[in-house]
Amino acid sequence: MSTEEADILEEADHQEKDTTADRPAGLIGAVDNVLRLLRLFEDHEMIRVNQVSRDMGLSRSTVHRLLSTLSYHEFVEQDTHSRAYRPGPVLVDIGLSVVRNMDIRSLARGSLVQLRDETDETVHLATRRGTEVLYIDSVESEQTVRVSSRIGWCLPAHATAAGKVMLAALSDEQLTALYPSERLDAPTARAPATRTALRGHLHTVRERGYAVNHAESEDDVSAVGVAIRDQHGQTIAALVTTAPKSRGDEAWIAATARVTTRVAAELTSRTK
Incomplete structure (x- = not known):
């Protein structure tokens, strides 16, 4: 993981500390946010920054940075017309390896x-x-x-x-x-x-x-x-x-x- 990515996750974790009182001890907040975000694809074909911010109780800037990091690693990809995000090739390939x-x-x-x-x-x-x-x-x-x-x-x-x-x-x-x-x-x-x-x-x-x-x-x-x-x-x-x-x-x-x-x-x- 690059220094920049670590900073992004650390900042996301810091910003959301007040909303994670119910998390088990030892849970890494930023990783938890990423996994919760990815699970939104279970119910939605595509997701948007505003929607994720509302559903997860995260700031728009945090959501944007999480999605940017996931996009960089091809876990999500952004539709050029709607600007919404869908599962990326890496996420799909992981799923298919299980399938x-x-x-x-x-x-x-x-x-x-x-x-x-x-x-x-x-x-x-x-x-x-x-x-x-x-x-x-x-x-x-x-x-x-x-x-x-x-x-x-x-x-x-x-x-x-x-x-x-x-x-x-x-x-x-x-x-x-x-x-x-x-x-x-x-x-x-x-x-x-x-x-x-x-x-x-x-x-x-x-x-x-x-x-x-x-x-x-x-x-x-x-x-x-x-x-x-x-x-x-x-x-x-x-x-x-x-x-x-x-x-x-x-x-x-x-x-x-x-x-x-x-x-x-x-x-x-x-x-x-």
């Missing part, structure tokens, strides 16, 4: 193989981190022309089947907090370019029970995504079947949606 060893990835492996065998296409397991989708496992098709593994890839959630089926679980307020700007970056001409257009896509996802990607994230890929839920009914991941756009016509979408939905439902039942 990779948790039940969902090992539990889903057999389902991925089954889905690959039944569709003869490449299939993926994905999770959402803010406005992005991270692919944490994949089983490739054995066809000569196929979509390759996407393990480790991050793609815009609003332009993928995996992302849309997970975004569909959010309330309108949560979606607005996640996408504060009406304009969205569209990786291809087919992707929704506005928040309003995305809401239309998510309405369709809720009606169908699955999401479709028609060359929205990549020009030559079609996909069907279905949510995987935990014992509380919360969406925790997505099961996705992908194919080259040349095979991904409406008939393929309909047939693949049926199989992917069934396999995802079987996997969901094993998480309970």
Whole structure:
């Protein structure tokens, strides 16, 4: 830790001493503040300085310095449009290192193989981190022309089947907090370019029970995504079947949606 960072933490600790009477003896106040701040992401997609100051009873200057330190170490990152903060790549990677060893990835492996065998296409397991989708496992098709593994890839959630089926679980307020700007970056001409257009896509996802990607994230890929839920009914991941756009016509979408939905439902039942 640099001298400057130590000074920041020492100052934050000093400023908040009067509000920490209920802390156990030996607890380091500044570290406690940092950990309490990070836990706000359990309930909020993004956080703002004023909000943190109010919720935690800290001065705005203290919150700003804590967030600046966390941003420097990439535990948080600031949205350029809203100026709010979201989980940064280091924080996400720490979480994912735990997720990779948790039940969902090992539990889903057999389902991925089954889905690959039944569709003869490449299939993926994905999770959402803010406005992005991270692919944490994949089983490739054995066809000569196929979509390759996407393990480790991050793609815009609003332009993928995996992302849309997970975004569909959010309330309108949560979606607005996640996408504060009406304009969205569209990786291809087919992707929704506005928040309003995305809401239309998510309405369709809720009606169908699955999401479709028609060359929205990549020009030559079609996909069907279905949510995987935990014992509380919360969406925790997505099961996705992908194919080259040349095979991904409406008939393929309909047939693949049926199989992917069934396999995802079987996997969901094993998480309970």
